[in-house]
Amino acid sequence: xxxxxxxxxxxxxxxxxxxxxxxxxxxxxxxxxxxxxxxxxxxxxxxxxxxxxxxxxxxxxxxxxxxxxxxxxxxxxxxxxxxxxxxxxxxxxxxxxxxxxxxxxxxxxxxxxxxxxxxxxxxxxxxxxxxxxxxxxxxxxxxxxxxxxxxxxxxxxxxxxxxxxxxxxxxxxxxxxxxxxxxxxxxxxxxxxxxxxxxxxxxxxxxxxxxxxxxxxxxxxxxxxxxxxxxxxxxxxxxxxxxxxxxxxxxxxxxxxxxxxxxxxxxxxxxxxxxxxxxxxxxxx
Amino acid sequence: xxxxxxxxxxxxxxxxxxxxxxxxxxxxxxxxxxxxxxxxxxxxxxxxxxxxxxxxxxxxxxxxxxxxxxxxxxxxxxxxxxxxxxxxxxxxxxxxxxxxxxxxxxxxxxxxxxxxxxxxxxxxxxxxxxxxxxxxxxxxxxxxxxxxxxxxxxxxxxxxxxxxxxxxxxxxxxxxxxxxxxxxxxxxxxxxxxxxxxxxxxxxxxxxxxxxxxxxxxxxxxxxxxxxxxxxxxxxxxxxxxxxxxxxxxxxxxxxxxxxxxxxxxxxxxxxxxxxxxxxxxxxxxxxxxxxx
Numbered sequence: 001x002x003x004x005x006x007x008x009x010x011x012x013x014x015x016x017x018x019x020x021x022x023x024x025x026x027x028x029x030x031x032x033x034x035x036x037x038x039x040x041x042x043x044x045x046x047x048x049x050x051x052x053x054x055x056x057x058x059x060x061x062x063x064x065x066x067x068x069x070x071x072x073x074x075x076x077x078x079x080x081x082x083x084x085x086x087x088x089x090x091x092x093x094x095x096x097x098x099x100x101x102x103x104x105x106x107x108x109x110x111x112x113x114x115x116x117x118x119x120x121x122x123x124x125x126x127x128x129x130x131x132x133x134x135x136x137x138x139x140x141x142x143x144x145x146x147x148x149x150x151x152x153x154x155x156x157x158x159x160x161x162x163x164x165x166x167x168x169x170x171x172x173x174x175x176x177x178x179x180x181x182x183x184x185x186x187x188x189x190x191x192x193x194x195x196x197x198x199x200x201x202x203x204x205x206x207x208x209x210x211x212x213x214x215x216x217x218x219x220x221x222x223x224x225x226x227x228x229x230x231x232x233x234x235x236x237x238x239x240x241x242x243x244x245x246x247x248x249x250x251x252x253x254x255x256x257x258x259x260x261x262x263x264x265x266x267x268x269x270x271x272x273x274x275x276x277x278x279x280x281x282x283x284x285x
Numbered sequence: 286x287x288x289x290x291x292x293x294x295x296x297x298x299x300x301x302x303x304x305x306x307x308x309x310x311x312x313x314x315x316x317x318x319x320x321x322x323x324x325x326x327x328x329x330x331x332x333x334x335x336x337x338x339x340x341x342x343x344x345x346x347x348x349x350x351x352x353x354x355x356x357x358x359x360x361x362x363x364x365x366x367x368x369x370x371x372x373x374x375x376x377x378x379x380x381x382x383x384x385x386x387x388x389x390x391x392x393x394x395x396x397x398x399x400x401x402x403x404x405x406x407x408x409x410x411x412x413x414x415x416x417x418x419x420x421x422x423x424x425x426x427x428x429x430x431x432x433x434x435x436x437x438x439x440x441x442x443x444x445x446x447x448x449x450x451x452x453x454x455x456x457x458x459x460x461x462x463x464x465x466x467x468x469x470x471x472x473x474x475x476x477x478x479x480x481x482x483x484x485x486x487x488x489x490x491x492x493x494x495x496x497x498x499x500x501x502x503x504x505x506x507x508x509x510x511x512x513x514x515x516x517x518x519x520x521x522x523x524x525x526x527x528x529x530x531x532x533x534x535x536x537x538x539x540x541x542x543x544x545x546x547x548x549x550x551x552x553x554x555x556x557x558x559x560x561x562x563x564x565x566x567x568x569x570x571x572x573x574x575x576x577x578x
Contacts, residue, residue, distance in 0.1 A: 019383050026377045027394045030454060033409040034397065036420060040412065051423040102305040109298035110291055117302055124313050134541040134550050135319035136312060158313040163305065175288060188292040217402035219516035224542065235402045239520050251418060258408050265400035270393060277459060 034262070041065070041256035048251045060252065068256040073241040077257050080234040083152075083226075084216055085264070087233055090153040091215030092208050095162050100200065103166035104192055108178065121160040137224050147228040156214075156221060162207055169203050170196065206279030209272050213265045234261040317558070323551035335548070342552035351528060352536070352553070359532040362446060363510035369450035370506055371499070374457030379487070381458075382465040392462065399455035403448075404516030410448035411521045434522065438529030441522045445530050448521060449514045457502050464498040465491070504568045511560070533557055 036055075040048055043058035068077045105111075106118055136155050145151030173196065181191040222236040232240065238257050242249050269276050324342050326335040346352045377395065381388045398406070413421045414434060422432040434440040468491055476486045492499075515534050518524060524531035524539060531539065537557065541550030 016384075019380055020387070023377070023380050023384065023387075023391050026373070026380070027391055030395060030398060030451070033406070033413060033451065034401070036413060037409050048418050051418055052420055053418065055420075098305040098308065101301040105298035105301035107288055108292050109294070111295040111298045114298075117306060120309060120314075121305060124309050132313075132316045132320050132554055133538065134547060134554070135316035135323065137542075138319070139312060139316055154308060155312040158308045158311075160309075171288070178288070178292075182292070188294075188297060191292075213400060217404075217516075219402065219404040219519070220538065223519075235404050235516070238408055239404065248417075251412070254408070255412065258405050261405050262401045265402070266397055269396055269400040273393065273396065276396075277463075280456075280459065 034259075037255045037258050040251055041259050043252060045248075045250065045252055049248060064252040064256045065260070068253045068260065072257070073250060073253065075229040075232060075237070077234060077237075077260055079230060080232050080237040080257075081260060081264075083149075083231060084233040084235065084261075086149050087152045087218070087222070088212045088215035088264075090149060091156050091218075092211035094153055094157040095211055096204055096207060098157065099160075099162035099166050100197070100204075103163050103170055104196060106163075107167055107170040108188065108191075121163050124158055124160045133220065133224060140225055146225050147231045151225050152222060152231075152233070153215075156218065162211070165203065165207065166200065169200060173199060202275070202278070205272070206275045208279075209268055209276045210279040212268055216265050320551045320554040320558075323547055324555045327548045338548070342548045343556070346549060346552055346556070351531075354528065355531050355533055355536045358442075358528075358530065359511065362442065362449075362514075362530070362532050363507050365442075365446040366449045366453070366510035366514070367503060367506040369446055370453035371457050371502060374454045375461050375495075375499075377454070378458050378461035378465055379491075381462055388462075392459075395458050396455050398452040399459075401452055402516060403452065403514055404520050406448050406452050407445075407517040407520030410444060410451070410517075414444055436526055438526050441526055441530050445514070445518050445521050449510060449517045453506060453509060457506070460498055460502055461495065464495050468494050501568075504564065508561075508564050508568075511557075511564075533560075 039055060039057050040053065041064050042061040043054060044060055047053055047058065069081075070076050070078060072080070102117075102121065106114060140146060140151045140155060143151075145154075177195055178191060181195065186194070217235055218233070219236050222233045223239075226232050226236070229237070229240070234257065238254065238261060241254050241257065323335075325337060325339060327338050327342065328335040381391055384391075401409070411419075413419050414432060416422060416433050416435055419432075425432045432440060434444045472490060472494075473486060476490055481489070511532070512534055514532070515538065518530055518532065518535050519538075522530045524535050533553065534557065537550055537553045540546045540553065544550075
């Protein structure tokens with residue numbers, strides 16, 4: 001009996017195959033743009049500009065990627081990759097550090113104005129950088145931070161999601177631990193380093209994955225504040241590789257760049273899939 | 286909820302909270318305040334002085350044909366992006382949920398596009414539909430359809446919608462899949478015993494059980510299509526042709542940085558601020574409900 005019900009609910013035989021076929025078609029459609037970009041990055045320019053371009057990889061892989069990485073169009077892609085890496089890591093680490101500290105202060109201390117600060121941080125949840133670009137640009141320009149890593153990173157770590165996440169988590173840490181630390185005469189910072197930080201490891205890792213991708217994929221902000229090609233990040237720099245006017249774009253190099261731009265975040269997501277999904281669910285709660 | 290055990294002192298916590306407060310003040314509150322302040326002025330063409338106009342910028346905006354068109358464009362765009370990313374995601378999640386084996390492999394493949402930046406997604410889709418070299422536009426041409434999103438506003442909108450929705454399918458898939466896995470098997474099996482076929486079970490049992498996830502994703506995807514799709518639009522259409530893909534966020538950028546109209550751009554920022562506020566309230570109301578659920 002149980003087996004029959006099972007058969008009604010889960011597909012077997014022909015139905016199972018059909019389900020797999022649907023799934024594979026779905027995956028192929030979703031994957032097609034990436035595949036095409038990869039193919040384009042392994043063929044020659046004439047093969048692309050005389051449509052239809054081939055749908056299977058060619059033999060120019062090494063040539064195109066070498067050209068992209070070391071000469072690029074305006075600036076070597078290797079430079080842009082490096083800038084993106086600094087920006088993504090800077091945003092992820094910066095946000096995690098300041099949030100761990102402030103969440104610890106809010107949860108474990110009572111100080112004047114505590115709730116005001118709490119609501120202040122809460123407000124920053126509401127306003128994405130896209131909405132306040134002009135005045136933020138003026139502030140950063142005023143500090144002389146255009147074309148600098150500081151200018152790329154700081155405005156994007158002024159947000160409260162991570163603080164809230166850590167606050168929620170710290171509230172679940174048993175009071176007995178803080179009690180014991182206090183009885184033993186441990187200082188608050190010692191408690192923070194020896195108990196709170198190690199306990200938050202998984203949360204930190206999950207958040208790192210999400211924030212790394214957030215930082216890596218930024219477009220508008222780097223577009224505004226990096227006028228020097230040497231400071232371009234790869235995600236914004238790719239648009240600068242298209243010629244203005246009627247010239248034909250160097251498609252193989254551009255497509256190689258787009259593949260290079262997606263590799264680091266894809267590696268992070270795939271290799272830390274469980275942490276990533278956890279981070280996604282946590283940070284949206 | 287409050288901690289029972291707390292540490293004493295105020296200097297240490299003040300130091301701990303200082304970095305975040307400082308960064309928020311300098312890069313968030315000051316610029317946000319500036320946006321509100323500037324929205325009340327019209328700067329002269331040389332940027333030397335500005336004239337107080339009260340709500341003049343807002344009055345002008347709300348009667349401006351282009352701004353109203355941008356509102357409508359944003360509405361159409363976000364509805365389409367939300368639908369185009371949620372429906373395929375739900376479909377794929379339902380199929381993946383029926384497979385006991387192999388769903389992990391499919392899931393890994395389907396997560397990929399999430400990691401692709403919106404701007405890069407724009408480049409990929411632009412490449413496929415490019416009027417000169419695009420593969421898809423070429424095959425459409427052989428079928429007798431002349432694809433040209435550079436001139437045709439409807440096609441431009443279609444392309445930015447698909448390019449924006451593409452990466453979101455992964456995201457929505459993950460949430461739908463997790464929710465489907467959480468539907469109790471016993472409920473489904475009970476319905477199966479009562480003779481309910483798959484689609485009947487889906488409409489009457491599974492979909493209602495998914496409604497919290499669906500509602501959550503609706504809000505999140507609308508927020509996404511409002512604020513995070515700038516890269517797609519900038520790389521594919523730059524807001525054209527004839528502003529047919531100029532969504533509100535794009536207009537803040539093009540009026541503020543390209544057009545140098547600071548008063549209007551700031552007023553637009555303030556209007557967007559109100560929109561974000563409303564969306565956030567909806568989201569939080571819902572999240573609260575979900576916590577008690």
